[in-house]
Amino acid sequence: MTTKATRAETCVLACAEAWRGAGEILASPMGTIPAIGARLAKLTFSPELLLTDGEALLIGDVPAVGAEAEVVEGWLPYRRHLALVATGRRHVMMGASQLDRHGNQNISCIGDWARPTRQLLGVRGAPVNTLNNPTSYWVPRHSRRVFVERVDMVCGVGYDRAAAAGPSATRYHRLAHVVTDLGVLDFETPDRTMRLRSLHPGVTVEQVVEATGFELAVPDEVPYTRAPTDEELRLIREVIDPRGMREHEVPPA
Amino acid sequence: MRDKTMTPEQVVGRLRSGMTIGIGGWGSRRKPMALVRVLLRSDVTDLTVVSYGGPDVGLLAAAGKVRKLVAAFATLDSIPLEPHFTAARQRGAFELVELDEAMVMWGLTAAVHRLPFMPIRAGLGSDVMRVNSQLRTVTSPYDDGEELAAVPALRLDAALVHLNRADVHGNGQYLGPDPYFDDLFCEAADAAYVSCERIVDTADLLKEAGPQTLLVRRAFVDGVVEAPNGAHFTSCAPDHDRDEAFQRAYARAARDPEAWRAFADRFLSGDEDAYQAAVAAFHKEEA
Numbered sequence: 001m002t003t004k005a006t007r008a009e010t011c012v013l014a015c016a017e018a019w020r021g022a023g024e025i026l027a028s029p030m031g032t033i034p035a036i037g038a039r040l041a042k043l044t045f046s047p048e049l050l051l052t053d054g055e056a057l058l059i060g061d062v063p064a065v066g067a068e069a070e071v072v073e074g075w076l077p078y079r080r081h082l083a084l085v086a087t088g089r090r091h092v093m094m095g096a097s098q099l100d101r102h103g104n105q106n107i108s109c110i111g112d113w114a115r116p117t118r119q120l121l122g123v124r125g126a127p128v129n130t131l132n133n134p135t136s137y138w139v140p141r142h143s144r145r146v147f148v149e150r151v152d153m154v155c156g157v158g159y160d161r162a163a164a165a166g167p168s169a170t171r172y173h174r175l176a177h178v179v180t181d182l183g184v185l186d187f188e189t190p191d192r193t194m195r196l197r198s199l200h201p202g203v204t205v206e207q208v209v210e211a212t213g214f215e216l217a218v219p220d221e222v223p224y225t226r227a228p229t230d231e232e233l234r235l236i237r238e239v240i241d242p243r244g245m246r247e248h249e250v251p252p253a
Numbered sequence: 254m255r256d257k258t259m260t261p262e263q264v265v266g267r268l269r270s271g272m273t274i275g276i277g278g279w280g281s282r283r284k285p286m287a288l289v290r291v292l293l294r295s296d297v298t299d300l301t302v303v304s305y306g307g308p309d310v311g312l313l314a315a316a317g318k319v320r321k322l323v324a325a326f327a328t329l330d331s332i333p334l335e336p337h338f339t340a341a342r343q344r345g346a347f348e349l350v351e352l353d354e355a356m357v358m359w360g361l362t363a364a365v366h367r368l369p370f371m372p373i374r375a376g377l378g379s380d381v382m383r384v385n386s387q388l389r390t391v392t393s394p395y396d397d398g399e400e401l402a403a404v405p406a407l408r409l410d411a412a413l414v415h416l417n418r419a420d421v422h423g424n425g426q427y428l429g430p431d432p433y434f435d436d437l438f439c440e441a442a443d444a445a446y447v448s449c450e451r452i453v454d455t456a457d458l459l460k461e462a463g464p465q466t467l468l469v470r471r472a473f474v475d476g477v478v479e480a481p482n483g484a485h486f487t488s489c490a491p492d493h494d495r496d497e498a499f500q501r502a503y504a505r506a507a508r509d510p511e512a513w514r515a516f517a518d519r520f521l522s523g524d525e526d527a528y529q530a531a532v533a534a535f536h537k538e539e540a
Binding site: 131 | 358432
């Protein structure tokens with residue numbers, strides 16, 4: 001394989017990295033590229049990960065996205081899934097309609113909660129997720145509409161809000177990565193605010209800063225997101241996503 | 254033993270305006286839609302609805318039946334946003350008690366266990382605590398001294414669920430991969446009504462699957478309705494999948510008031526037989 005990775009494939013790799021070294025826990029990806037990433041992690045550097053079929057079954061094989069599993073290794077209906085969240089043995093990668101510098105996430109509604117201008121999904125499981133198991137975020141279009149100074153409704157809890165709520169809130173709270181179509185962000189700063197961790201090849205710091213609606217911590221040297229190896233690219237293209245669904249979620253740059 | 258079979262109309266005849274009603278299933282999955290459809294045509298209104306919301310919530314909200322909704326979301330699954338739910342929220346059509354998914358489970362669990370609340374970590378630090386200003390916290394009496402959210406019991410006047418099989422006494426069976434929370438809804442309610450794809454003899458309940466699929470116990474059930482395809486257009490595995498083509502038509506119509514009036518006229522103005530016949534005609538047209 002000699003062609004270089006597309007932007008979508010770089011995103012897949014960046015998502016997969018969120019589950020590196022995670023051990024025997026459930027990877028819960030939300031979105032196509034995170035789902036491909038979780039499968040890539042399982043097929044390479046995190047073989048112990050548990051995966052679901054997106055419904056109530058834990059799957060024992062790694063089928064292509066959109067294909068049915070042939071091996072079932074366990075049962076995880078919603079009630080057991082919610083209980084598993086509380087055990088902490090899960091790393092979820094959620095979407096975000098809004099995200100602020102502290103990692104507060106909103107998927108509920110836009111505008112005043114009492115009378116929203118745009119009702120979205122509702123809080124879903126974001127509050128329970130963020131207080132109990134490691135959480136990452138996936139944002140397929142990095143923009144000022146998503147990366148805002150202040151979210152309209154805190155669903156997923158950020159570092160500042162967890163700290164203000166006290167030790168029960170911070171005890172198991174950990175936000176790991178924020179993967180976007182432009183790069184990877186994290187919270188590895190002294191005050192736990194969002195930092196630019198890596199840029200996808202072809203993206204500049206200025207582009208990310210321009211697309212972010214708050215002041216982002218930017219180190220002096222920002223590395224590029226790791227390029228997938230030939231074997232990783234082969235797995236993505238031939239095994240996990242032969243239909244190229246990733247390119248629909250993040251079109252070529 | 255009591256034969257609890259009823260018609261959908263008899264079930265709805267037991268409901269009163271102002272009641273708190275729990276609806277089983279999850280999103281656009283195994284919703285008691287046949288019962289909801291009769292409820293839509295009744296004069297029962299001013300309801301508090303507790304649901305892992307799907308088109309049940311959307312339809313009831315569109316019909317102006319909901320005073321208060323207790324939910325973590327409403328979705329059509331393969332279509333992320335429930336259009337009637339979003340529209341109703343945006344016009345301020347009902348009061349929302351917005352809870353996390355796990356908080357809803359714990360609220361139902363507290364009601365089943367006849368406890369006033371259940372402690373949970375979820376909610377702390379989030380705006381769930383802000384928008385539900387009545388939510389309290391509770392401090393652990395043990396050495397850890399943790400301060401946790403206290404989810405109040407979600408006690409229900411009535412529960413509506415749809416299962417794959419049931420006997421006439423109210424023993425209900427699910428045959429799909431997920432029980433959702435239907436047993437909790439039934440046990441948290443003063444009266445529970447189970448619709449099912451097929452009523453079978455009690456002696457035949459284990460013919461299709463093992464005893465762990467007997468989800469709902471008759472002691473908690475007041476009425477049983479045989480409603481084949483009664484979850485339509487939501488999924489009811491393994492009896493039928495979600496009717497995606499019909500759901501798309503529903504969602505399209507729901508986004509436009511005029512289109513919705515036509516849709517409701519065509520599908521929701523008659524009884525269940527008329528509904529199923531209209532759905533069959535819809536598919537003939539689509540084919």
